[in-house]
Amino acid sequence: MNNGISIYPGLDNTLEENLELIDKAAACGFRRIFTSLHIPETNVQALKRELSELLREARRHDMEIISDISPATMDLLGIKEFSPSAFRMLGITTLRLDYGFGLEEIVKLSHNKQDIRIQLNASTITGKLLSALVEMQANFRQIDALHNFYPRRGTGISEECLVRKTMMLHKLKIKTGAFVPSQGRRRSPLQDGLPTMEDHRDEAAELASRHLIALGIDSVFLADSLPTDEELHAIGSLSNDQVTLGAKLLTKDPVQRELLSHTFTARADEARDAIRAEESRLILKDMGMKIQPDNTIIRPIGAVTLDNADYKRYMGELQIIRTPQEADARTNVAAMVEESEVNMLQYITPGRKFSFRFKE
Known part of the structure; x- marks a missing residue:
């Protein structure tokens, strides 16, 4: 650039x-x-x-x-x-x-x-x-x-x-x-x-x-x-070529941290309640690792979630929450988008690339 x-x-x-x-x-x-x-x-x-x-x-x-x-x-x-x-x-x-x-x-x-x-x-x-x-x-x-x-x-x-x-x-x-x-x-x-x-x-x-x-x-x-x-x-x-979001990591798990370091693409079939990453499950599969249940708390707007092994074939699914959701034991809250940057979610349109800049 x-x-x-x-x-x-x-x-x-x-x-x-x-x-x-x-x-x-x-x-x-x-x-x-x-x-x-x-x-x-x-x-x-x-x-x-x-x-x-x-x-x-x-x-x-x-x-x-x-x-x-x-x-x-x-x-x-x-x-x-x-x-x-x-x-x-x-x-x-x-x-x-x-x-x-x-x-x-x-x-x-x-x-x-x-x-x-x-x-x-x-x-x-x-x-x-x-x-x-x-x-x-x-x-x-x-x-x-x-x-x-x-x-x-x-x-x-x-x-x-x-x-x-x-x-x-x-x-x-x-x-x-x-x-x-x-x-x-x-x-x-x-x-x-x-x-x-x-x-x-x-x-x-x-x-x-x-x-x-x-x-x-x-x-x-x-x-x-x-x-x-x-x-x-x-x-x-x-x-x-991407929207970069400031976020805070909530997990110490190296597998989740490694997965979150990648650049993702918002899926073309836009979900109502969340931005879904197109390639996160495939990236995790290529890593040859598993995500264990961790921090399965309620999911407010701006939560960055990763589905864990209990979600079966959805393990590795990355979402950014746009509508608040209840806790689910199958879904980890791995990070939170900074409150001052939640408005940036509107620019992650279908097909747009996005990534995170993490603050501990």
């Missing part, structure tokens, strides 16, 4: 802090860097002084560099005429087009010969604009999209808006990213977090990221100035 960090030369961090952030992010598996070259509060002289060194360090790690630009960016960088080659020479590999670019310019840029990618603003995209790009034969192989972030409280978009816009883009096979705020150093001047979705403003970055992935987002960007090491490690290892 091509997740990203954000770098703001001339704003909050020193050059040394930004260089270290790039190195740490690359080591954690991040492949992309977002930077904005038209933030009003930026120290322009510091930006000009630091930008080339930061871009050089990013290229050293073979990271994609996305620049949020507007026509005013050319004046800032001393570029006399807007052209993809001018940005390519600087080391910028993707241009996120902000205000001031019309349809004809977007289409023309999508056919550039310098291998510069074009990025659309996913939060402001409309069906009319996408239809026009199709009609004008834009090169969608060179186009992706990234949602906005929102510094002011109360201005982030809703889940419904994010899903609707992302689905429009996905119909044209346009990969789409979004931002989550960090609980580390938050970006100036408001320092109130930079989420795409307002619901994520005060949420842990890892949980917000897993929520975005569950909603279909293809890449997650840490938006703030200096994320924590824990955030970098957690988000750098996320996968975009």
Whole structure:
């Protein structure tokens, strides 16, 4: 998964802090860097002084560099005429087009010969604009999209808006990213977090990221100035092809623990009361092990259960409970989904992969 960090030369961090952030992010598996070259509060002289060194360090790690630009960016960088080659020479590999670019310019840029990618603003995209790009034969192989972030409280978009816009883009096979705020150093001047979705403003970055992935987002960007090491490690290892649930283990049995460490697929024949794993019984059979009765208590919403040997051929059946159920001596409660993440169950639709991140 091509997740990203954000770098703001001339704003909050020193050059040394930004260089270290790039190195740490690359080591954690991040492949992309977002930077904005038209933030009003930026120290322009510091930006000009630091930008080339930061871009050089990013290229050293073979990271994609996305620049949020507007026509005013050319004046800032001393570029006399807007052209993809001018940005390519600087080391910028993707241009996120902000205000001031019309349809004809977007289409023309999508056919550039310098291998510069074009990025659309996913939060402001409309069906009319996408239809026009199709009609004008834009090169969608060179186009992706990234949602906005929102510094002011109360201005982030809703889940419904994010899903609707992302689905429009996905119909044209346009990969789409979004931002989550960090609980580390938050970006100036408001320092109130930079989420795409307002619901994520005060949420842990890892949980917000897993929520975005569950909603279909293809890449997650840490938006703030200096994320924590824990955030970098957690988000750098996320996968975009599954829903990942935070859960607490309730069993010490090594057989159950081993089984729960796998990635599962929700069955196509969706049960009313639970999410059923398609392959858990076969995995247990391949392990050549048995599950003994253990912690056969009542099953509240979010309980992760494994059928034990007393359930005969159902031994190894893994379920996540959606409707509370009574205790059954044939079914072990092996783990519990974190209460704050029970709402994530709605995204495990038939055929969707899911896995767990366990807390003891």
